[in-house]
Amino acid sequence: MATTASQTGKEENKKRVEIFDTEENLAIDLAKYTADLSDKFCKERGAFTVVVSGGSLIKSLRKLVEVDSIDWSRWHFFWVDERVVPKHHEDSNYKLAYDNFLSKVPIPPGNVYAINDSLSAEAAADDYETCLKHLVKTNVLRVSDSTGFPKFDLMLLGMGPDGHVASLFPGHGLCSESKKWVTSITDSPKPPSERITFTFPVINSSAHVALVVCGSGKAEPVQMALNKTGSVPAGFVSAEEELVWFLDKPASSKL
Numbered sequence: 001m002a003t004t005a006s007q008t009g010k011e012e013n014k015k016r017v018e019i020f021d022t023e024e025n026l027a028i029d030l031a032k033y034t035a036d037l038s039d040k041f042c043k044e045r046g047a048f049t050v051v052v053s054g055g056s057l058i059k060s061l062r063k064l065v066e067v068d069s070i071d072w073s074r075w076h077f078f079w080v081d082e083r084v085v086p087k088h089h090e091d092s093n094y095k096l097a098y099d100n101f102l103s104k105v106p107i108p109p110g111n112v113y114a115i116n117d118s119l120s121a122e123a124a125a126d127d128y129e130t131c132l133k134h135l136v137k138t139n140v141l142r143v144s145d146s147t148g149f150p151k152f153d154l155m156l157l158g159m160g161p162d163g164h165v166a167s168l169f170p171g172h173g174l175c176s177e178s179k180k181w182v183t184s185i186t187d188s189p190k191p192p193s194e195r196i197t198f199t200f201p202v203i204n205s206s207a208h209v210a211l212v213v214c215g216s217g218k219a220e221p222v223q224m225a226l227n228k229t230g231s232v233p234a235g236f237v238s239a240e241e242e243l244v245w246f247l248d249k250p251a252s253s254k255l
Protein backbone atom coordinates (compact mmCIF):
# COMPACT_ATOMS: atom_id res chain seq x y z
CA MET A 1 0.00 0.00 0.00
CA ALA A 2 1.44 3.40 -0.95
CA THR A 3 0.88 6.72 0.73
CA THR A 4 1.24 9.88 -1.32
CA ALA A 5 2.81 12.97 0.19
CA SER A 6 1.34 16.12 -1.31
CA GLN A 7 3.57 18.95 -2.48
CA THR A 8 2.89 22.62 -3.08
CA GLY A 9 4.27 25.23 -5.49
CA LYS A 10 4.60 25.26 -9.29
CA GLU A 11 7.57 22.93 -9.76
CA GLU A 12 6.30 20.91 -6.81
CA ASN A 13 2.96 20.35 -8.60
CA LYS A 14 4.84 18.08 -10.97
CA LYS A 15 6.25 16.09 -8.07
CA ARG A 16 4.74 13.13 -6.22
CA VAL A 17 6.19 11.10 -3.39
CA GLU A 18 5.00 7.49 -3.07
CA ILE A 19 5.92 5.55 0.04
CA PHE A 20 5.62 1.75 0.11
CA ASP A 21 5.53 -0.64 3.06
CA THR A 22 7.99 -2.96 1.34
CA GLU A 23 10.38 -2.94 -1.61
CA GLU A 24 8.25 -5.76 -3.08
CA ASN A 25 5.19 -3.48 -3.20
CA LEU A 26 7.35 -0.70 -4.63
CA ALA A 27 8.54 -3.03 -7.41
CA ILE A 28 4.93 -4.00 -8.25
CA ASP A 29 3.81 -0.39 -8.48
CA LEU A 30 6.90 0.67 -10.45
CA ALA A 31 6.10 -2.04 -13.00
CA LYS A 32 2.53 -0.76 -13.36
CA TYR A 33 3.68 2.87 -13.60
CA THR A 34 6.20 1.99 -16.33
CA ALA A 35 3.76 -0.25 -18.23
CA ASP A 36 1.08 2.49 -18.24
CA LEU A 37 3.56 5.03 -19.64
CA SER A 38 4.77 2.51 -22.20
CA ASP A 39 1.18 2.00 -23.34
CA LYS A 40 0.51 5.75 -23.54
CA PHE A 41 3.68 6.63 -25.50
CA CYS A 42 3.51 3.60 -27.82
CA LYS A 43 -0.06 4.62 -28.75
CA GLU A 44 0.76 8.33 -29.05
CA ARG A 45 4.06 8.17 -30.91
CA GLY A 46 4.82 4.56 -31.74
CA ALA A 47 7.93 4.54 -29.56
CA PHE A 48 8.91 4.60 -25.89
CA THR A 49 12.32 5.96 -24.89
CA VAL A 50 13.43 4.62 -21.49
CA VAL A 51 16.60 5.44 -19.58
CA VAL A 52 17.96 3.52 -16.58
CA SER A 53 20.72 4.03 -14.05
CA GLY A 54 22.78 1.22 -12.57
CA GLY A 55 22.66 0.13 -8.95
CA SER A 56 19.81 -1.44 -7.01
CA LEU A 57 17.16 0.12 -9.29
CA ILE A 58 17.67 -2.72 -11.77
CA LYS A 59 16.57 -5.32 -9.21
CA SER A 60 13.42 -3.27 -8.59
CA LEU A 61 12.50 -3.70 -12.29
CA ARG A 62 11.96 -7.47 -11.82
CA LYS A 63 8.14 -7.19 -11.85
CA LEU A 64 8.19 -5.32 -15.15
CA VAL A 65 9.37 -8.37 -17.09
CA GLU A 66 6.15 -10.14 -16.04
CA VAL A 67 3.80 -7.57 -17.63
CA ASP A 68 2.28 -9.26 -20.71
CA SER A 69 0.69 -6.20 -22.28
CA ILE A 70 3.93 -4.30 -23.00
CA ASP A 71 4.87 -3.82 -26.66
CA TRP A 72 8.62 -4.33 -26.19
CA SER A 73 9.26 -3.91 -29.93
CA ARG A 74 8.62 -0.17 -29.52
CA TRP A 75 11.06 0.30 -26.63
CA HIS A 76 14.33 2.20 -27.03
CA PHE A 77 16.63 1.59 -24.07
CA PHE A 78 19.41 3.90 -22.79
CA TRP A 79 21.69 4.38 -19.78
CA VAL A 80 21.79 7.64 -17.80
CA ASP A 81 25.32 6.72 -16.82
CA GLU A 82 27.80 3.98 -17.57
CA ARG A 83 31.11 2.88 -16.22
CA VAL A 84 33.88 2.87 -18.85
CA VAL A 85 34.65 -0.86 -18.69
CA PRO A 86 34.07 -3.70 -21.18
CA LYS A 87 30.42 -4.77 -21.52
CA HIS A 88 31.08 -8.19 -19.94
CA HIS A 89 32.84 -6.64 -16.90
CA GLU A 90 31.20 -7.06 -13.48
CA ASP A 91 31.11 -3.24 -13.06
CA SER A 92 29.27 -2.63 -16.34
CA ASN A 93 25.78 -1.13 -16.05
CA TYR A 94 25.04 -2.75 -19.44
CA LYS A 95 25.84 -6.18 -17.99
CA LEU A 96 23.73 -5.48 -14.89
CA ALA A 97 20.73 -4.47 -16.99
CA TYR A 98 21.31 -7.28 -19.52
CA ASP A 99 21.57 -10.05 -16.91
CA ASN A 100 18.59 -8.89 -14.85
CA PHE A 101 16.25 -7.30 -17.38
CA LEU A 102 17.19 -7.08 -21.06
CA SER A 103 17.84 -10.83 -21.42
CA LYS A 104 14.25 -11.46 -20.22
CA VAL A 105 12.30 -9.18 -22.57
CA PRO A 106 12.18 -8.98 -26.40
CA ILE A 107 13.45 -5.42 -26.92
CA PRO A 108 15.06 -5.44 -30.41
CA PRO A 109 18.87 -5.47 -29.92
CA GLY A 110 19.13 -2.51 -32.33
CA ASN A 111 17.04 -0.45 -29.89
CA VAL A 112 19.46 -0.99 -27.00
CA TYR A 113 22.00 1.85 -26.91
CA ALA A 114 25.10 0.71 -25.02
CA ILE A 115 28.26 2.84 -24.95
CA ASN A 116 31.20 2.08 -27.21
CA ASP A 117 33.41 0.34 -24.65
CA SER A 118 36.54 0.52 -26.79
CA LEU A 119 36.83 4.30 -26.34
CA SER A 120 38.21 6.55 -23.60
CA ALA A 121 35.67 8.11 -21.22
CA GLU A 122 35.73 11.43 -23.06
CA ALA A 123 35.39 9.84 -26.50
CA ALA A 124 32.65 7.47 -25.28
CA ALA A 125 30.64 10.43 -23.95
CA ASP A 126 31.00 12.29 -27.27
CA ASP A 127 30.08 9.14 -29.17
CA TYR A 128 26.93 8.61 -27.04
CA GLU A 129 25.90 12.25 -27.55
CA THR A 130 26.36 11.81 -31.32
CA CYS A 131 24.16 8.70 -31.14
CA LEU A 132 21.43 10.69 -29.33
CA LYS A 133 21.63 13.48 -31.93
CA HIS A 134 21.16 10.92 -34.69
CA LEU A 135 18.09 9.53 -32.90
CA VAL A 136 16.65 13.05 -32.70
CA LYS A 137 17.10 13.39 -36.49
CA THR A 138 15.32 10.10 -37.08
CA ASN A 139 12.49 11.10 -34.69
CA VAL A 140 13.08 8.24 -32.27
CA LEU A 141 13.98 10.81 -29.64
CA ARG A 142 12.02 14.00 -29.04
CA VAL A 143 13.51 17.39 -28.15
CA SER A 144 12.10 19.58 -25.39
CA ASP A 145 10.42 22.71 -26.81
CA SER A 146 11.43 24.67 -23.74
CA THR A 147 15.08 23.61 -23.31
CA GLY A 148 16.24 22.23 -26.68
CA PHE A 149 17.68 19.18 -24.88
CA PRO A 150 16.52 15.64 -25.71
CA LYS A 151 13.24 14.71 -24.05
CA PHE A 152 13.18 11.07 -22.97
CA ASP A 153 9.77 9.60 -22.19
CA LEU A 154 10.86 8.02 -18.90
CA MET A 155 14.01 8.02 -16.79
CA LEU A 156 14.30 5.43 -14.03
CA LEU A 157 16.95 6.62 -11.60
CA GLY A 158 18.48 5.35 -8.38
CA MET A 159 20.18 7.56 -5.79
CA GLY A 160 23.41 6.86 -3.91
CA PRO A 161 23.82 7.19 -0.11
CA ASP A 162 25.55 10.56 -0.68
CA GLY A 163 22.55 11.81 -2.71
CA HIS A 164 24.18 11.40 -6.15
CA VAL A 165 22.13 10.57 -9.22
CA ALA A 166 23.52 9.24 -12.50
CA SER A 167 27.29 10.00 -12.09
CA LEU A 168 26.60 13.51 -10.81
CA PHE A 169 28.16 13.60 -7.36
CA PRO A 170 27.76 16.16 -4.53
CA GLY A 171 30.02 19.18 -5.00
CA HIS A 172 31.35 18.00 -8.39
CA GLY A 173 31.63 20.58 -11.17
CA LEU A 174 29.72 18.30 -13.57
CA CYS A 175 26.53 19.08 -11.64
CA SER A 176 26.52 22.52 -13.25
CA GLU A 177 27.28 21.45 -16.85
CA SER A 178 24.80 23.42 -18.91
CA LYS A 179 25.70 22.72 -22.57
CA LYS A 180 26.70 19.11 -23.09
CA TRP A 181 24.13 16.30 -23.31
CA VAL A 182 26.56 13.59 -22.21
CA THR A 183 29.81 14.15 -20.38
CA SER A 184 32.63 12.13 -18.82
CA ILE A 185 34.09 11.88 -15.33
CA THR A 186 37.48 10.39 -14.50
CA ASP A 187 37.50 11.08 -10.75
CA SER A 188 34.22 9.48 -9.66
CA PRO A 189 34.18 9.10 -5.86
CA LYS A 190 32.20 5.87 -6.36
CA PRO A 191 34.35 3.30 -8.18
CA PRO A 192 35.07 2.73 -10.97
CA SER A 193 36.43 6.23 -11.44
CA GLU A 194 35.89 6.52 -15.22
CA ARG A 195 32.30 6.96 -16.32
CA ILE A 196 30.05 8.79 -18.72
CA THR A 197 26.86 10.49 -17.59
CA PHE A 198 23.87 12.44 -18.86
CA THR A 199 23.90 16.04 -17.60
CA PHE A 200 21.20 17.72 -15.50
CA PRO A 201 19.68 19.63 -18.45
CA VAL A 202 19.02 16.28 -20.16
CA ILE A 203 17.71 14.54 -17.04
CA ASN A 204 15.42 17.47 -16.24
CA SER A 205 14.06 17.71 -19.81
CA SER A 206 12.56 14.22 -19.47
CA ALA A 207 8.81 13.89 -19.69
CA HIS A 208 8.72 11.57 -16.65
CA VAL A 209 11.34 10.73 -14.05
CA ALA A 210 11.02 8.03 -11.39
CA LEU A 211 13.54 8.28 -8.55
CA VAL A 212 13.62 4.88 -6.86
CA VAL A 213 15.20 4.81 -3.41
CA CYS A 214 15.17 2.06 -0.78
CA GLY A 215 16.83 1.53 2.59
CA SER A 216 17.47 3.47 5.78
CA GLY A 217 21.01 4.34 4.64
CA LYS A 218 19.43 6.77 2.18
CA ALA A 219 16.93 8.40 4.56
CA GLU A 220 19.12 11.43 5.14
CA PRO A 221 19.75 12.42 1.48
CA VAL A 222 16.05 11.76 0.79
CA GLN A 223 15.22 14.22 3.56
CA MET A 224 17.76 16.75 2.23
CA ALA A 225 16.36 16.51 -1.29
CA LEU A 226 12.66 16.53 -0.44
CA ASN A 227 12.51 18.73 2.65
CA LYS A 228 15.27 20.98 1.27
CA THR A 229 17.28 20.59 4.47
CA GLY A 230 20.49 20.28 2.47
CA SER A 231 21.88 20.34 -1.03
CA VAL A 232 22.29 17.00 -2.79
CA PRO A 233 22.20 16.24 -6.54
CA ALA A 234 18.95 14.28 -6.17
CA GLY A 235 17.33 17.51 -5.02
CA PHE A 236 18.14 19.11 -8.39
CA VAL A 237 16.14 16.53 -10.36
CA SER A 238 12.92 17.63 -12.03
CA ALA A 239 10.80 16.53 -15.00
CA GLU A 240 8.74 18.34 -17.63
CA GLU A 241 5.59 16.32 -16.94
CA GLU A 242 6.08 14.51 -13.65
CA LEU A 243 8.74 13.47 -11.15
CA VAL A 244 7.73 10.58 -8.90
CA TRP A 245 9.81 9.51 -5.91
CA PHE A 246 9.29 5.78 -5.18
CA LEU A 247 10.43 5.23 -1.58
CA ASP A 248 10.23 2.31 0.78
CA LYS A 249 9.41 3.00 4.46
CA PRO A 250 13.04 3.02 5.69
CA ALA A 251 14.13 5.49 2.97
CA SER A 252 11.24 7.80 3.93
CA SER A 253 11.83 7.55 7.68
CA LYS A 254 13.26 11.07 8.08
CA LEU A 255 10.57 12.88 6.10
Ligand SMILES: O=C(O)[C@H](O)[C@@H](O)[C@H](O)[C@H](O)COP(=O)(O)O
Nearest residue numbers: 053054055056158159160165166
Ligand atom coordinates in the same frame (compact mmCIF):
# COMPACT_ATOMS: atom_id res chain seq x y z
O1 LIG B 1 26.39 3.41 -12.15
C1 LIG B 1 26.06 3.88 -11.10
O2 LIG B 1 26.81 3.88 -10.12
C2 LIG B 1 24.68 4.39 -10.99
O3 LIG B 1 24.01 4.67 -12.10
C3 LIG B 1 24.38 5.25 -9.80
O4 LIG B 1 23.88 6.52 -10.07
C4 LIG B 1 23.41 4.46 -8.97
O5 LIG B 1 22.13 4.49 -9.53
C5 LIG B 1 23.35 4.98 -7.57
O6 LIG B 1 24.64 4.97 -7.04
C6 LIG B 1 22.47 4.15 -6.69
O7 LIG B 1 23.01 2.87 -6.57
P1 LIG B 1 22.49 1.91 -5.46
O8 LIG B 1 21.00 1.88 -5.60
O9 LIG B 1 23.11 0.58 -5.74
O10 LIG B 1 22.90 2.51 -4.15
